[in-house]
Amino acid sequence: xxxxxxxxxxxxxxxxxxxxxxxxxxxxxxxxxxxxxxxxxxxxxxxxxxxxxxxxxxxxxxxxxxxxxxxxxxxxxxxxxxxxxxxxxxxxxxxxxxxxxxxxxxxxxxxxxxxxxxxxxxxxxxxxxxxxxxxxxxxxxxxxxxxxxxxxxxxxxxxxxxxxxxxxxxxxxxxxxxxxxxxxxxxxxxxxxxxxxxxxxxxxxxxxxxxxxxxxxxxxxx
Amino acid sequence: xxxxxxxxxxxxxxxxxxxxxxxxxxxxxxxxxxxxxxxxxxxxxxxxxxxxxxxxxxxxxxxxxxxxxxxxxxxxxxxxxxxxxxxxxxxxxxxxxxxxxxxxxxxxxxxxxxxxxxxxxxxxxxxxxxxxxxxxxxxxxxxxxxxxxxxxxxxxxxxxxxxxxxxxxxxxxxxxxxxxxxxxxxxxxxxxxxxxxxxxxxxxxxxxxxxxxxxxxxxxxx
DNA sequence: GTCTATAATTAGATAGAC
DNA sequence: GTCTATCTAATTATAGAC
Numbered sequence: 339x340x341x342x343x344x345x346x347x348x349x350x351x352x353x354x355x356x357x358x359x360x361x362x363x364x365x366x367x368x369x370x371x372x373x374x375x376x377x378x379x380x381x382x383x384x385x386x387x388x389x390x391x392x393x394x395x396x397x398x399x400x401x402x403x404x405x406x407x408x409x410x411x412x413x414x415x416x417x418x419x420x421x422x423x424x425x426x427x428x429x430x431x432x433x434x435x436x437x438x439x440x441x442x443x444x445x446x447x448x449x450x451x452x453x454x455x456x457x458x459x460x461x462x463x464x465x466x467x468x469x470x471x472x473x474x475x476x477x478x479x480x481x482x483x484x485x486x487x488x489x490x491x492x493x494x495x496x497x498x499x500x501x502x503x504x505x506x507x508x509x510x511x512x513x514x515x516x517x518x519x520x521x522x523x524x525x526x527x528x529x530x531x532x533x534x535x536x537x538x539x540x541x542x543x544x545x546x547x548x549x550x551x552x553x554x555x556x557x558x559x560x
Numbered sequence: 561x562x563x564x565x566x567x568x569x570x571x572x573x574x575x576x577x578x579x580x581x582x583x584x585x586x587x588x589x590x591x592x593x594x595x596x597x598x599x600x601x602x603x604x605x606x607x608x609x610x611x612x613x614x615x616x617x618x619x620x621x622x623x624x625x626x627x628x629x630x631x632x633x634x635x636x637x638x639x640x641x642x643x644x645x646x647x648x649x650x651x652x653x654x655x656x657x658x659x660x661x662x663x664x665x666x667x668x669x670x671x672x673x674x675x676x677x678x679x680x681x682x683x684x685x686x687x688x689x690x691x692x693x694x695x696x697x698x699x700x701x702x703x704x705x706x707x708x709x710x711x712x713x714x715x716x717x718x719x720x721x722x723x724x725x726x727x728x729x730x731x732x733x734x735x736x737x738x739x740x741x742x743x744x745x746x747x748x749x750x751x752x753x754x755x756x757x758x759x760x761x762x763x764x765x766x767x768x769x770x771x772x773x774x775x776x777x778x779x780x781x782x
Numbered sequence: 783g784t785c786t787a788t789a790a791t792t793a794g795a796t797a798g799a800c
Numbered sequence: 801g802t803c804t805a806t807c808t809a810a811t812t813a814t815a816g817a818c
Contacts, residue, residue, distance in 0.1 A: 361783080378687035382605030386812065396785055401813055457686045463742030464679045465600035474748040482749065501766045504752055505759070508739035509766065516734030517727065520685030526696040527704065530726055537727070544723045544731065548770050608794060618803055623795055792811065
């Protein structure tokens, strides 16, 4: 990564700050363009020329602002995962069941708003690579553990569908994200627009009903 | 692979049949190799050289046996979809519920045995292309319609989870296939082997329980 | 920081000897 | 049918003028 080492004064006069702002902007434009190209064609299938063109920049600017295509890819994922964190942030004071419901709705909302994250993860997950190891070990695993612990608690309380924690992650993410990751297919096959708010809500409702079925004890208590 | 030098007689002596057999064999080896490369890297990311290497052939043989990379890709899908049909063939005399249960178990079994089909479909579904149009219109749509009709029947009978037919396809396929499509990720993240028969069975059992929950009427009748 | 030019490699496809 | 050589185009990355 190219750090903007100030050529200006000791540490940042007005001009240096203005230039830093411009640098941050072009970097973000490149990340936004790369996110789409990586999501559409996979890492190998995406070309830095197409990314630069989409960003309104020249191809060598990628190697200037990022050390390599791979570093650009990592920047893409860090940005998208930050947005995922915002969409699934846990609110304090909620019951385990409410927490899980919020997580499910957050995952669906994120998949609809930013299908690129799931597209990229799905592309990468199909074959072993150094990128996949980085992604799983440093990003996915830390985010997954709290959800699996929560699931075990719900299962013990009889409030969760009969799915083992080992299977939960892929069953839930698959059920929640494929419609959006493969939205172009859904448009052709079903003639629907997966990002339509009414569909997003129906989708989330269905998943909550399936993964968090009504608790028999609650029904008895009513 | 060296074939008998025979140019053989006018139309189909023993030697011609032997050559046809050899041709069919190399074609299938190329299809099997292509299936893995397309599944791992997507259409754009897969190279014909890597495919030929995996098949123990030379790169120009692909253009000799298939008109183009795209025709090879279509041959891959026709083979895999034929196997899917075999795995999900409907048995006569079963109730709608039993038929749906068999379909769910067949989809899971196919995903575990041939993860390449779902990997390729997932790669293609992320962006519009002529290949996607061909895939959806000529292959996916005809196979999907009977399943959706069956689902509506089950929903009307109160035997199906509360998912609209429009959402069913992607929710079910996502829940059933992501674990296998992204098996390399699951191995790293969870330390499990998704093709393990015990996991395949537990996975299918969980999906059947979630998508075909016990019918309240049946419970009342017991 | 940008942009032109280009190096070094690889892509899909073809020609022609065998 | 196979296989070597090769064509054209596209790839990531770099050099250097501005």
